[in-house]
Amino acid sequence: MPDSAPGLDLSLDACALTEALVDIPSVSEQEKPLADAIEQALRALPGLTVRRLGENVVAHTDFGLPRRVVLAGHIDTVPIADNVPSRREGDILYGCGTSDMKSGVAVQLKVAAAAGAAGAPVPAHDLVFAFYDCEEIEAARNGLGRIAREHPDWLAGDFAVLLEPTDGVLEGGCQGTMRARITLSGKRSHSARSWLGDNAIHHAAPVLTRLAQYQAEQDQEVEVEGLLFHEGLNAVGISGGVAGNVIPDECSVLVNFRFAPHRSEQDAAAHVREVFEGYPVEIVDSAPAARPGLTLPAAVSFAAMIDAPPRAKYGWTDVARFSALGVPAVNYGPGDPNQAHTRDEHVNLARVREAEALMVAWCGLAGASNP
Numbered sequence: 001m002p003d004s005a006p007g008l009d010l011s012l013d014a015c016a017l018t019e020a021l022v023d024i025p026s027v028s029e030q031e032k033p034l035a036d037a038i039e040q041a042l043r044a045l046p047g048l049t050v051r052r053l054g055e056n057v058v059a060h061t062d063f064g065l066p067r068r069v070v071l072a073g074h075i076d077t078v079p080i081a082d083n084v085p086s087r088r089e090g091d092i093l094y095g096c097g098t099s100d101m102k103s104g105v106a107v108q109l110k111v112a113a114a115a116g117a118a119g120a121p122v123p124a125h126d127l128v129f130a131f132y133d134c135e136e137i138e139a140a141r142n143g144l145g146r147i148a149r150e151h152p153d154w155l156a157g158d159f160a161v162l163l164e165p166t167d168g169v170l171e172g173g174c175q176g177t178m179r180a181r182i183t184l185s186g187k188r189s190h191s192a193r194s195w196l197g198d199n200a201i202h203h204a205a206p207v208l209t210r211l212a213q214y215q216a217e218q219d220q221e222v223e224v225e226g227l228l229f230h231e232g233l234n235a236v237g238i239s240g241g242v243a244g245n246v247i248p249d250e251c252s253v254l255v256n257f258r259f260a261p262h263r264s265e266q267d268a269a270a271h272v273r274e275v276f277e278g279y280p281v282e283i284v285d286s287a288p289a290a291r292p293g294l295t296l297p298a299a300v301s302f303a304a305m306i307d308a309p310p311r312a313k314y315g316w317t318d319v320a321r322f323s324a325l326g327v328p329a330v331n332y333g334p335g336d337p338n339q340a341h342t343r344d345e346h347v348n349l350a351r352v353r354e355a356e357a358l359m360v361a362w363c364g365l366a367g368a369s370n371p
Contacts, residue, residue, distance in 0.1 A: 006024050006033060006034075006036075006037045007037065007040070007041075008020060008021070008037045008038065008040070008041040008109070010041050010044075010045075010109055010110070010112075010113035011113070013110075013353070013356070014103070014106045014107050014109075014110045014352050014353065014355070014356035015093065015106075015349045015352050015353060017106040017109060017110065018086075018093060018098065018102055018103045018105075018106040018347065018349075018352055019086050019088070019093060019095075021034070021097070021102040021105055021106055022084060022085070022086040022093070022095035022096065022097050022098055022102050023084065023085045023086055023095075024037060025077075025080060025084055025096075026075050026076050026077055026097070027076065027077055027078070027079050027080060028076040028077070028078070028133070028134050028135075028136045028137045028141075029076075029133075029134065029137070029141075030076075031055040031075050031076050031133040031134075032055055034075050035052075035055040035056070035057055035075060035131070035133065038057050038075065038109070038131050039052055039057045041109065042057065042059045042109075042112060042116070042129070045059075045112065045113065045115075045116030045117055046116065046117075046118050047061060047115060047116035047117065047118070047120055048060065048061060048112065048115070048116035048129075049061075049062060051151075051154060053143075053146065053147060053150065053151065054133065054143065054146065055075075055132075055133040055134075055143065056130070056131065056132045056133055056143040056144075056146065056147055057130075057131045058128065058129065058130050058131070058147065058151075058154045058155075059112060059116070059128070059129045060126065060127065060128040060129065060154075061115050061116065061123065061126050061127045062126065063122050063123070063126050064126070065122070065123070065124075065125055065126040067124075067125040067126070067158050067159070067298060068125060068126045068127075068128065068156065068157040068158050069125040069126070069127055069128070069157055069158065069159050069160065069161070069298060069363070070127075070128040070129075070130060070155060070157040070159070070160035070161070070322070070327065070329075071108050071111060071127065071128070071129050071130070071160070071161050071163065071359070072108075072129075072130040072131075072132070072144065072155075072160060072161070072162050072163070072318065072322075073101055073104045073105045073108050073130070073131060073132075073162065073163045073164070073333075074101060074105075074131075074132050074133065074134075074135030074136070074143070074144070074318075075102075075105060075131050075132065075133060076133050076134055076135055076136050076137075077096050077097035077100070077102070077136065078096070078100075078136050078341045080096045081096065081343040082343070083095050083096045083343060083344070083345060084096050086098065088349075091348060091349045091350055092346050092347070092348060092349065093346060093347050093349055093352075094344060094345065094346040095345065095346070096345060097345070098335065098339070098345050098346050098347040099165045099335030099336050099337070099339040099340050099345050099346065099347045100164070100165050100335055100337070100339070100340035100341065100345070101163060101164055101165055101333055101335055103165075103333065103334045103335050103347045103351075103352045103355075104163030104164065104165065104333035104334060104335060104355070105131065105163070106352065106356075107163055107333070107334065107352070107355045107356050107359050108129055108131070108163055109129075110356050110359075110360065111127065111129070111359050111360055111363055111365065112127075112129045114360055114363070114365040115127050115363065115365055120365070121364065121365060122364075123363045123364045123365050124362070124363055124364030125158075125298070125363065125364075127363060128154070128155065128156075128157055130144065130147065130154070130155060132144040132146075132147065135318065139285075139287065142318070142321075144318050144321050145321060148321055148324070148325055152325055155322070155325055155327065156325075156327070157322075157327050158296075158298060158327070158328075159293075159296060159298035159299060159302075159327065159328055159329070160319070160322045160327050160328070160329035160330075161302070161329065161330055161331075161332055161359075162317055162318055162319050162322070162329055162330070162331050162332075162333075163331075163332060163333040163334075163355075164317050164318075164331045164333050164335075164337075165333045165334070165335025165336055165337045165339070165340060166313075166331050166332055166333050166335075166337065167334075167335070167336045167337065167338075167351065168306070168308070168332075168333075168334055168351050168354055168355060169306065169308045169310070169311060169332075170294075170302070170303050170306050170308070170310040170311075170330055170331075170332050171310065171311055171312065171313040171330065171331040171332070172225070172227050172292025172293065172294050172299075172310050172311070172312060172313065172330050172331075173224065173225075173227065173229070173261050173289065173290045173291050173292040173293070173312065173313055173319065173323075173330075174261070174289060174290045174313040174315060174316050174317045174319050174320055174331070175229060175230075175231075175258045175259060175260065175261070175289055175312075175313065175314060175315060175316055176258070176259045176260075176261065176263065176265065176268055176286070176287060176288050176289030176316065176320070177256065177257070177258055177259075177286070177287050177316045178256070178257045178259065178265065178268050178269065178272065178283065178285070178286040178287075179236070179254060179255065179256050179257075179283075179284040179285050179286075180254070180255050180257065180269075180272050180276075180281050180282060180283050180284060181252050181253070181254050181255075181281070181282045181284050182207050182252065182253045182255065182276050182279050182280065182281055182282075183250065183251075183252045183279075183280050183282070184200045184201075184203035184204055184207070184240075184250070184251045184252065184253070184279070185200055185203075185249065185250060186198035186199050186200030186201075186202075186203060186247070186248060186249045186250065186251075187247070187249055188242065188246060188247055188248065188249035189246075189247045190245060190246065190247070191244075191245045191246060191247055192245070194247050197247030197249070198247070198249070199247050199248060200240055200248045200249055200250050200251040201240045201241065201248055201251045203251065204238060204240070204251050204253055207235075207253050207276065207279065208235060208253070210275060210276065211233065211234065211235050211255065214233050214275060215232075215233075215234075222260040222262055224260055224261050224262050224291060224292065224312075225291060225292045225293070225294060225295065226292070226294065226310075227292050227294070227310060227311060227312040228311075228312055229260035229261065229262075229289075229312045229314075230258075230260075230312075230314060231257075231258060231259050231260050232257075232258045233255060233256075233257045233258075233272070233275065234255065234256055235253055235254070235255055236254050236255065236256045237253070237254035238251070238252070238253050238254070239251065239252050239254075240252065254284070255272070257271070257272050258314075258315075259271070259289060260289060261289035261290055261291045261292070263289065264288070265286050265287075265288050268286070269283050269286070287316050287320060288320050288323070288324065289316075289320065290317075290319045290320040290322070290323035290329065291323065291328070292310070292312070292328075292330070293323075293328025293329070293330070294310055294330070296328055299328065299330060301362070302330070302332075302362055305358050305361065305362055306332070306358070310330075313331050315337075317331055319331060332355075333355065334347060334348075334351035334352045334354065334355035335347050335351070336348070336351075
């Protein structure tokens with residue numbers, strides 16, 4: 001690790017630590033300085049074993065406890081929009097990544113500091129801390145996915161909490177997402193003699209009609225383990241056309257299916273093909289949903305500490321990667337998801353303090369001192 005890595009002071013409270021994290025830029029594929037700083041800070045804690053894979057840092061306790069809990073968060077951000085360095089206005093901290101999700105990473109680091117410091121109390125569970133890169137870009141680059149492929153044992157656990165922004169509410173599971181392309185064919189001709197051709201773009205009309213009917217008749221809430229998930233099938237792109245004087249011979253409609261965790265990816269693909277029966281359907285990409293797992297003892301005890309009732313996660317998150325590893329996972333973090341990726345992205349510091357106190361207490365570390 002280079003000596004020039006910016007330092008992180010884990011004795012800071014989670015609000016000040018969030019500020020320090022934001023001030024170390026870490027746009028996707030440029031996370032090395034922040035990964036170096038996190039690794040350096042964690043290696044200074046005698047109670048943690050620390051591993052590094054690329055720009056991914058994983059640390060864990062080893063007390064031999066019967067339950068193992070993973071706390072995970074990505075360290076990258078979307079491109080900076082003139083919002084670094086951070087700035088405070090009262091109890092609001094502005095800056096790239098404040099909500100998504102450096103405030104959650106700060107909470108992870110505070111729990112790690114409490115668990116790994118010399119003389120720290122034995123926590124309620126053995127703990128794994130996963131800090132990973134490239135979450136904000138294509139799924140193939142995702143650092144948590146790389147760890148899961150190359151070192152799945154590093155992520156072994158009985159339960160996981162992903163500190164993605166949820167505005168302090170427990171969100172169980174996540175929707176699956178699938179994109180499919182429906183291709184329409186025709187016959188090319190000069191537009192002045194259109195009767196000699198067959199307009200492929202016009203053939204998209206019945207496909208769009210089916211989507212409109214789906215919205216009206218089939219969009220619905222689906223209850224899974226007590227939480228209500230919403231499903232939706234929507235056109236997200238359409239392409240076709242050759243030139244301003246040519247009848248096009250091909251058009252394609254790209255659709256996105258957000259599906260509830262009662263469906264597997266195979267079930268979701270079959271459903272999309274059923275909706276578009278009679279048309280060629282190509283599944284372009286897919287990611288599985290994740291079940292909430294809120295009936296597990298660790299989830300029950302965690303949910304009991306949060307005032308608001310749990311809700312379903314609308315959207316796809318890396319809890320699905322944990323689910324694929326056989327580790328039930330939930331989303332909980334101090335950031336507001338509505339602030340993610342915005343130019344004036346910010347986090348309410350009261351939420352950060354609340355999340356820090358809750359996570360430290362739930363892990364049985366409320367009496368631990370700072371390193």
